[in-house]
Amino acid sequence: MTTVVEAQYRGIFQPQLLVHALSYNLDRPFLHYGDDQIMTAGDYRDLVSQYLQSLRALGLARGARIGVLSANRPEVLAVTGACLLGEYVLVPMHPLASLEDHQYAISDSGMEALIFDPESYNERGTALAGATDGLFALSIGPASMGLNLCELAGKMEPEALVAPDTSPEDVYRLSYSGGTTGKPKAVAGTHRVGAAMLSILMAEWEWPAEVKQLMCAHLSHAGSAMFLPTLLRGGAMVIMRGFDPLKVLQAIEKHRITCVLLVPTMIYALLDHPRFTEFDLSSLETVFYGAAAMSPARLRQGLARLGPVFFQWYGQVEAPMTVCVMRRADHVSDDPERLASCGRPVPWVHVELLDEQMRPVPDGVAGEICVRGPLVMARYHNRPEQTADALVGGWLHTGDVAVRDKGGFLRIVDRKKDMIVSGGFNVYPREVEDVLSGHPSVASCAVVGLADPYWGEVVTAFVVLHTGEKHCTESLQALVREKKGPAQVPKVIECVDELPLTAVGKIDKKSLRASYKLCSDRTVTQ
The missing domain is CATH 3.40.50.12780 (ANL, N-terminal domain)
Structure with missing residues (x-):
């Protein structure tokens, strides 16, 4: 039970700020999506209310873990708002993760409902729902299995939004890593952290006077941090599916x-x-x-x-x-x-x-x-x-x-953990990458250390060349030797068509190491 003193000095958190942002100027365009469709702030407020009522009607109680696996679409933001106001714990599902990692996240989080986008993830959503006993499968639109959440929400009459009595250490989000360093682990995001993040975003980021934001980053991941600042600044978002x-x-x-x-x-x-x-x-x-x-x-x-x-x-x-x-x-x-x-x-x-x-x-x-x-x-x-x-x-x-x-x-x-020790010398991959990327033939690159019986680890570069450019190992090695010295020179340079990425756009070096691990006939000893 909250005491009078606690209530008097309690901070303002994201649920309260969401309700505030959706209490005025409701006719303003907020979301642009699809073929020139527009959702006003008032439309979005009503959708949040309808989704919240739908989740409650399914018997999901405060603290329930709700997973989201979807491309970018307005419904993702409606689910985000509904989870904030319903005191549910949102579990964003890594859009590029394996079936095994998705199943692990469901089990590890204690997920009770999975909301999936059948246009992009019907097969995966169906597989996950079929393999997990007691999991609510909720689809954003018609799907081959599960309950159509859009249809259910459409039956609800929008109600006034009410912010819950939130405590700073209440968890509102479980954010799983992409598994690039082993089994995925989840950061328990609390309202204290969410409020601090939002305050810094509002105070330190250089926002245009008129916020007209293009959203092509994942709304279930980094992109989700952008919708509340946009709302609070009276701005609009143009949503791309990817x-x-x-x-x-x-x-x-x-x-x-x-x-x-x-x-x-x-x-x-x-x-x-x-x-x-x-x-x-x-x-x-x-x-x-x-x-x-x-x-x-x-x-x-x-x-x-x-x-x-x-x-x-x-x-x-x-x-x-x-x-x-x-x-x-x-x-x-x-x-x-x-x-x-x-x-x-x-x-x-x-x-x-x-x-x-x-x-x-x-x-x-x-x-x-x-x-x-x-x-x-x-x-x-x-x-x-x-x-x-x-x-x-x-x-x-x-x-x-x-x-x-x-x-x-x-x-x-x-x-x-990525520092390379080669022949007794410490090599920081980022410094080598910065040199390689300055070569006119290089579009992007990644440097890792791969095991070698002579050197311990060899500096190994994976390079994507600009269209029309040819393999240029010697000139790349010469450039690194000139800029950083001989210990930093990649002993192996692999030209690749593309570099593997995690869901948030980071180069997946674990995947590179696994795919291009040095075998005996490529061991470098001199």
Whole structure:
């Protein structure tokens, strides 16, 4: 039972902010989707109410785990809103995960209902529902099995939205990793973290005066963080079912888009598209990018072609979206180290670079990025030992190794676990990748360490070349030797058509290691 004093000083969380944002200017267009369909803020409010009533009618009680497996569509945002107001725990399902990993997430989370998009995931949704006893299968539209949630919601009369009596440590989301470092684990997202994330997004991100946002990132993942700021700023979102570079360019011109959230691989695809110059992209004021490192060479190219529109965020699921930012004016095109930076810490969190003994390191010396503050997760779900490891010493240990310059900008040299030890020398893959990506033939690349009986590990590069370019191993090796020295030179360079990606657009290095593991006849000994 909440006491009078607790109620008097309780903070404002996402459910209350959602109700507030949907209490005024309801005639304004909010969602554009499909073939020029428009949903007003009032329409969206009513849809949230109908979905909430439907979930309650099915007997789902407060705290029930509800999974979502869907392409981008307005119903995903309706489910998100309904879960916030119904005090359900939303479990976004990795759109590229295996059947085994999806089944694991269902079991590990204690999922009671799975909402799936039959247009994109009918086969997977059907398989998951058929293999799980007692799981509600709810389809967004007609499907071969399960209950049509859209049809059920359409029978409900919209009601006024009421925010629940939320506590800061109540869990509202279980966000599973993509499994790139082993079995997927879930971060228990609490309302404390959600409120901190939203406050930082509103205060630190450089939003256009008129928010007309293109949403092609997954709405069930990073894209979900964007809908409340857009609502609160009176903006609108143009929803694409997924990322298609040509359709993105067309949408920016057609809808006069002012901001878009992209991951680096999406930006590369836009810049490399043969029809890039055909479209008027002048309305674009801010490109929010993050989730993975962006090549300084490609970023310089983007600045040249789009202007000073790039805004970088750095964070991770354990401290979501914004630990550091690099603002538009911070993108100095003739400074490679600045372009390799992830920005400076925001003032809403405590950030230190710590060594192995958890001592702060001086400027210019590599240390692990460690974070304290209300943005930091409470725990991993059902993983007490991994929680203790991640939060040892009262800090969130991000696993990212960085150096700080005299201006306070952090430059990530790599993931702590990805550091390569070759012939006794430490090699940070990110630094080699930044050099390789500066070669005119290279569109994108990834560097990993692969086991070798002589060197321990060999520096191995996987390179995607620009169309028409030919394999250029010697010139790439010479470039790395010139810029970084002989210990960093990749001993193996594989040209590939594409690099495997996780759901949030990060290069899947676990998959690369598994697919291209050195065999005996390719062992490098000199």
